Structure formats: C-alpha cells, structure tokens
Amino acid sequence: MTDSILNWRGGAGWLILAGSPEIQSDTRSEVLARLKAGGGVAYLGTRVEDIESIMDDMDDLGAPTGYFVNILAEDDDSIEARLKEASCIVLPNITPIEDFHSALMGAALRGITACYDGGGAIYAEGTSAMLFGAMFLASSGKSHAGFNWVQGVFILADVTSMSESPLARQILANGEARLALGIGRGSGIAFGDMGQITPLGARQVTLVLGSAPHP
Numbered sequence: 100m101t102d103s104i105l106n107w108r109g110g111a112g113w114l115i116l117a118g119s120p121e122i123q124s125d126t127r128s129e130v131l132a133r134l135k136a137g138g139g140v141a142y143l144g145t146r147v148e149d150i151e152s153i154m155d156d157m158d159d160l161g162a163p164t165g166y167f168v169n170i171l172a173e174d175d176d177s178i179e180a181r182l183k184e185a186s187c188i189v190l191p192n193i194t195p196i197e198d199f200h201s202a203l204m205g206a207a208l209r210g211i212t213a214c215y216d217g218g219g220a221i222y223a224e225g226t227s228a229m230l231f232g233a234m235f236l237a238s239s240g241k242s243h244a245g246f247n248w249v250q251g252v253f254i255l256a257d258v259t260s261m262s263e264s265p266l267a268r269q270i271l272a273n274g275e276a277r278l279a280l281g282i283g284r285g286s287g288i289a290f291g292d293m294g295q296i297t298p299l300g301a302r303q304v305t306l307v308l309g310s311a312p313h314p
Contacts, residue, residue, distance in 0.1 A: 104278065104306065107290045108248040111218040116228035116249075117287030117299065118257045119192055120156075124285030126300035127153075127222075128160050130187065133289065135218040138186030140165040144193065145202055153191045153224065162187075168207075175206035182210025185219055192225025192256075195238040200230055200245075208246070229254045233276055242270060249290070251277035259283040259305045271309030281305040 107114060113133045117126045134140075140162050142150035147167055154165050168181050182188055188211055193199045203211075215221050229235035232254035234242045242253070253267055253276040260281065261267050267279045282288060283303030290296060298304050 103294070103296065104308070105252065105280075105290075105296060106250045108215075108250075109292070110212075110215040111292050112215040113220040113292075114215065114231065114248060114290040115220060115222045115287055115299070116231060116254065116282060116290075117222070117224045118228070118282045118284045118303075119225045120153075121285030121301070124300035126285065126287040127157060129287070129289070129299045130220060130222045131157070131160055131162055133220050134163065134186045135220070136186070138184055138219065139163050140187045140189060141168050141182050141185040141214075142166070142189045142191065143168050143170055143182075143203070143207065144191060145169065145171045145199065149193055150189070150191055153189060157189070170202045170207045178206040179210040179213070182207065183213040183217070185214050187220040187222060188214050190221070190223040190227035190230070192227060194226055196226040196229065196235060197237040197239075197243060199227065200235070200243070203230070225256050228256050228282060232280065234270070236264075236266060240266065242266065242275070249280065253279045255279060255281045257282070257284050259286075259303045261305075261307050267307075271307060274309065276309055278309050279305075279307045281307070 258281040285301040286303040287299035
C-alpha cells in the first residue's frame with residue numbers, strides 16, 4: 100500500500116514485524132506506542148508456554164490487559180471475536196513455524212485481518228514475522244507460501260545479510276520473490292496505513308532486490 104519498493108496489505112492499523120528480542124532493544128515498547136485506544140492485547144499460541152515470556156514483558160512495559168487465545172483449543176467463533184476486538188495481536192516466536200502457520204489458517208487469520216482493518220496493531224516476532232511475506236522458511240529448510248501481506252517479499256528473522264541464507268539467494272535468483280527483507284535481532288519494521296515505513300529498535304533491517312521485475 101505504497102509507491103515505494105515495499106508494498107503491503109492495506110488496513111487502518113499497523114503491521115509490525117520484528118526479529119528475536121534483545122534486552123538492549125525497545126522494539127516492544129515501540130509497539131505499545133502504536134496501539135489504538137480501547138481493547139486488550141491478544142497473545143496467540145497453541146499452548147500457554149508459547150506466550151508466557153512475551154506477555155510478562157509486555158505487561159511490565161505497561162501494555163493493556165492481555166489474554167491468551169489458544170488457536171487449537173477454542174472454537175472458531177470465539178477465536179475470531181476475541182481477536183477482532185483486540186487493540187493489538189501478538190504472534191510470538193514459535194517453532195516449528197509451519198505448524199503454527201497451519202493453525203492460524205481460518206478463524207485466527209480472519210480475526211487478525213479484522214483487527215488490522217479496524218485499526219489494531221499486528222505484532223509478529225521472530226519466526227512469526229516470516230509468515231507475513233510471500234513465503235516463509237519452514238524447519239525443514241524448504242519455503243512455503245505465506246500470508247503475503249508484505250507482497251512478493253521473502254522475510255527472514257534474525258538475518259541482516261543474504262550471505263547468511265543460501266536459500267534466500269536462491270529464491271531471489273529464480274524469481275520466487277521480488278526481494279528479501281532481513282530483520283536483525285532486537286530490530287523491527289512498522290508498516291502504517293498512510294504509507295509509513297519505520298524501522299524500530301536496533302534498526303538492523305536489510306532489503307535485497309531479486310531478479311523478478313518490480314511492478
């Protein structure tokens with residue numbers, strides 16, 4: 100949703116993608132500065148252990164009331180409704196990421212989309228950040244189709260140089276993605292509804308253009 104080299108899904112909220120956290124980084128606090136008024140923070144996972152650490156840290160930073168949404172145990176209507184009403188949805192660093200991706204498809208993704216369209220912030224950290232690109236790297240080392248909210252882009256978490264990822268170089272070379280977006284540890288990037296692109300935290304964000312033509 101911009102004339103820049105990066106294009107992303109339109110919506111009234113913020114899409115915020117980050118690498119793994121570092122104690123020196125304030126990426127999470129910068130997320131809280133972008134929340135809409137009203138609503139709590141929904142933490143997604145398949146077990147409570149997925150979200151305990153990040154929920155405790157966000158609470159310490161002054162986040163609104165948080166609640167766990169178990170996307171495997173709860174019914175579809177409840178998942179969608181609880182996500183839609185949130186001011187922020189947090190997708191933590193979860194492995195294997197392909198299992199989390201499969202669990203998100205359906206009610207959870209509909210709820211995430213509704214929250215974002217209504218002005219909520221979507222915060223995906225670590226492996227979860229990769230899901231919002233055109234494809235993501237599974238634990239097997241193979242690429243799988245992502246949500247494509249950041250369109251035509253292969254997103255890598257905790258990577259700031261394509262020399263660290265032979266697969267990324269291969270994907271760019273064969274035209275599977277227009278470009279690769281590397282987000283370093285303790286860093287993030289925020290996409291806003293008015294075309295804003297803002298680096299966060301340690302600001303270690305790298306873009307590498309591939310061989311596919313830019314539209």
